[in-house]
Structure formats: structure tokens, C-alpha cells
Amino acid sequence: MNHATRRGNATFGVLLVLIGVSIAILNAVAFHPGAGTQWTKRTEHVHTLEDGSDVRWTEHEAVSVKEGREMAALQQDAAPLLSRTAGLWGAAILTLCIFSFLLGDNPLYKAAEAIVVGASAAYWMVIGFWETIVPNLFAGLFPDWTRANFMPKLSAEASVxxxxxxxxxxxxxxxxxxxxxxxxxxxxxxxxxxxxxxxxxxxxxxxxxFLSQIGPTIKPLIVMGENGFDLESSFSNIVLVLGTLACLVYFFFSVEHKGAVGKVARSGIWMLMITFGAAFGYTVMGRIALLAGRFEFLFDDWLWLIDPKDAHPAQVFLQTIAPMLT
Structure with a gap:
């Protein structure tokens, strides 16, 4: 890839991200006021320790804008949270940066990739500290100190x-x-x-x-159901058993694959290809599901253009005026 191509890819990538952010800002200002905000419900928790002192913490639970505004109208503790809103916009912009790779490799894609990898590593490091090191190591070696600083609910009977x-x-x-x-x-x-x-x-x-794969292949070739001979189950079992044997013959190299053995081995190849194709198709379906999830995040959580949960004020407004226009 020459310098001009890389420069063009970088330019188009930047334009893609800028266009996406501009559309989001215009949508939030002109069409769907409040779009791109993240509302949370705050809940105060208090836990009394054995020495009589209290430990307090605040839990923020994400709620829809409709639920948040209804709770705020009832003077409940719910409001837009700046940190969650910034995280929402950051996730959307990083998603656009990743999508910019469709236009070619560019600095925005590389930056987003590095951020995602670094954030994932840091996230799992924190999870490992709080869910593995603290309860399994600190709580076992320093129970009193762990109870006072990390785990207030740690049993007082815990010993070293x-x-x-x-x-x-x-x-x-x-x-x-x-x-x-x-x-x-x-x-x-x-x-x-x-x-x-x-x-x-x-x-x-x-x-x-190993054993769990051997067991399902030991099936009766003729299946009798409540109404007599079960053709579907019998055919399925026959294909499974014969296909397994054909695959085993293909990997049996002590006999030259000629004649009848060669034909069985070739049928084993077909069985393997069908299996690999099905596995690949399943993988593709999983990736498509992830892609659909990102599109839903962009168009629902960020832009409010769709609303499966019927929770955004703009969607409610459109549903209200729709009968008037027909």
C-alpha cells in the first residue's frame, strides 16, 4: 500500500467518524432532544459492621430515559449521569472508528483497536484482582485486614x-x-x-x-416409537453412525485408500467438509449477531432511531401523533 492510498484511507476514515458524530449531534439537538444521554437510578446502601460502624456506598443502575424521567417527576433519585453519557458517546465513536476499517487501514482504526485491547486487558486484570486475589488470597492470609478494607461481609470466623x-x-x-x-x-x-x-x-x-462423543454414536439403527417404526430417528442414527465410521476410515492410514476403503474414505471427507461448513456457518451467524448488536447500539441507545423497548420519548411522541396523521 503506497503513501497516497494510506493517506486516502485515513481521510475517508476521519470523514466517516466526523459524519457519524455530526449526525448524532444534529439528531440530539433538532429531532430527538436528549438523545445520547444515559439515565441512572441511584440507590444508597448501608451495611453495619460487627463493631457498629456503617459502610455506605451508592449503586447506579442504568434505566431508560422514559423510566428516568418518570422517576424524576415522582421526585425519585434518578437523573442523567455524565460519566455514563460520556461512556455511551465514547463507545459509539470507537464503534465508528472500527467500522472505518471498511474504507481501509487508517490511524483511527488502529487507535480504536489499541484502546479496546488495552481496556479489555485492564478490565480483566481488575476482575481478577477483586474476584480471585482478594477473596482467595487476601481473605485467607489477612482476614481481619481484608474485612476492614475490602470485604465487610467476610465471616468473623475466617482464619489464616x-x-x-x-x-x-x-x-x-x-x-x-x-x-x-x-x-x-x-x-x-x-x-x-x-x-x-x-x-x-x-x-x-x-x-x-472423548467419552461424551463416543456415547452419542452408539445408537440403534432401527428406532421403534409409540406408533411403530420411527423413520426420521432411524435415518438420523444411520447417517450418524455411518458418517462417524467413514471419518474414522479416512484417518486410518494403515490400509491404502483404494477400492472400497478409498470410497468410504472419500465419503468421510464429505462428512468432514459438511461438519466444517456447518461449524463455519455457526461462527458466521455469531459474528452477524455481534454486528447486529452494534447496529442496535448505534441506532437505539445512541441515536434513538429505533426503540424495541418503547422507552424513548421520541418514539412515544411518534406513536402518539401517528393516528392523527392517518
Whole structure:
């Protein structure tokens, strides 16, 4: 790709994002006032500790604009939240930046890709800290300190478990990989983790991926139902059993694939191709569902052009005046 092509792709990508943002602003100002805002319902929580002190926190639950305005009219604690609204606009702009790749590789796409990857890594790091390290490590080694700072509902009967020093030491050794001179020490905990994981997963994988696939292929070729011979089930079982045997013959290389064996092996290839095609089609359907979700996010949550839940004031207004125009 030459310099002129890259420059053109970058220009069209920037124009796509600017046009999308301009349409959203125009829509929010002229057509759907309030579009692009995120309303939340605030709920105050209080938890009393064993020493009599109170721990307070506020929970923000996203609600539709219609619900938020109704709650505000009833003097309930609901209002547009600036941080959620900024997040909504940020997500929409990043989505447009990703879509700009349709016009070619450009800096906006690369920036959005880096932001998404970095945010995902940071998100899972935070989730791992609060859902793994705090309840499993800190709560076991420092129960009183964890109860006072992180987990107020931690049982007062929790005691110190010194066995947790072993995974703590292994975790510290893993971090030594960042030190080039002693990075080789990190191979020990890595080998230990891989060995333990393989041992724990071996039995479950054997049952889930091996035995569970053998069992469904052991089926009767002739199925008798309540009304006698069940043609559909019998045909399905015959195809399943014969297809499985044909695939196994294809992978049996001790006999040359000629004559009858070759024909069976070729039918096994057809079975494999059908299976791979069905799996690929299922994957494509999943990707299309994700794409539809992003379009729904843009046109419903951001622009308010559609409203499956009938919750936006603009949609309610259009439904109100529609009978008057007919």
C-alpha cells in the first residue's frame, strides 16, 4: 500500500467518524432532544459492621430515559449521569472508528483497536484482582485486614490459611520473568502450573471431549416409537453412525485408500467438509449477531432511531401523533 492510498484511507476514515458524530449531534439537538444521554437510578446502601460502624456506598443502575424521567417527576433519585453519557458517546465513536476499517487501514482504526485491547486487558486484570486475589488470597492470609478494607461481609470466623503462602510464592516467582538476569526462575512456577492444570483437566477433558462423543454414536439403527417404526430417528442414527465410521476410515492410514476403503474414505471427507461448513456457518451467524448488536447500539441507545423497548420519548411522541396523521 503506497503513501497516497494510506493517506486516502485515513481521510475517508476521519470523514466517516466526523459524519457519524455530526449526525448524532444534529439528531440530539433538532429531532430527538436528549438523545445520547444515559439515565441512572441511584440507590444508597448501608451495611453495619460487627463493631457498629456503617459502610455506605451508592449503586447506579442504568434505566431508560422514559423510566428516568418518570422517576424524576415522582421526585425519585434518578437523573442523567455524565460519566455514563460520556461512556455511551465514547463507545459509539470507537464503534465508528472500527467500522472505518471498511474504507481501509487508517490511524483511527488502529487507535480504536489499541484502546479496546488495552481496556479489555485492564478490565480483566481488575476482575481478577477483586474476584480471585482478594477473596482467595487476601481473605485467607489477612482476614481481619481484608474485612476492614475490602470485604465487610467476610465471616468473623475466617482464619489464616498458611497454605496460601505456596501460591503466593509461585506468583512472585512468575513476576521474576520481568528481570532478565533471574528470569529463568519463572520457569519453575510455570512448569508447576501447567502440570497441575493438565492433571486436573485430563479427567474432565477425557469425559467431556472423548467419552461424551463416543456415547452419542452408539445408537440403534432401527428406532421403534409409540406408533411403530420411527423413520426420521432411524435415518438420523444411520447417517450418524455411518458418517462417524467413514471419518474414522479416512484417518486410518494403515490400509491404502483404494477400492472400497478409498470410497468410504472419500465419503468421510464429505462428512468432514459438511461438519466444517456447518461449524463455519455457526461462527458466521455469531459474528452477524455481534454486528447486529452494534447496529442496535448505534441506532437505539445512541441515536434513538429505533426503540424495541418503547422507552424513548421520541418514539412515544411518534406513536402518539401517528393516528392523527392517518
Amino acid at each position: 490459611d498458611f497454605l496460601l503462602l505456596i501460591p503466593l510464592a509461585l506468583s512472585v516467582l512468575l513476576l521474576l520473568r520481568l528481570a532478565p538476569k533471574i528470569g529463568w526462575i519463572s520457569r519453575w512456577p510455570t512448569a508447576f502450573i501447567i502440570g497441575v492444570f493438565c492433571g486436573l483437566r485430563f479427567i474432565s477433558s477425557l469425559e467431556a471431549d
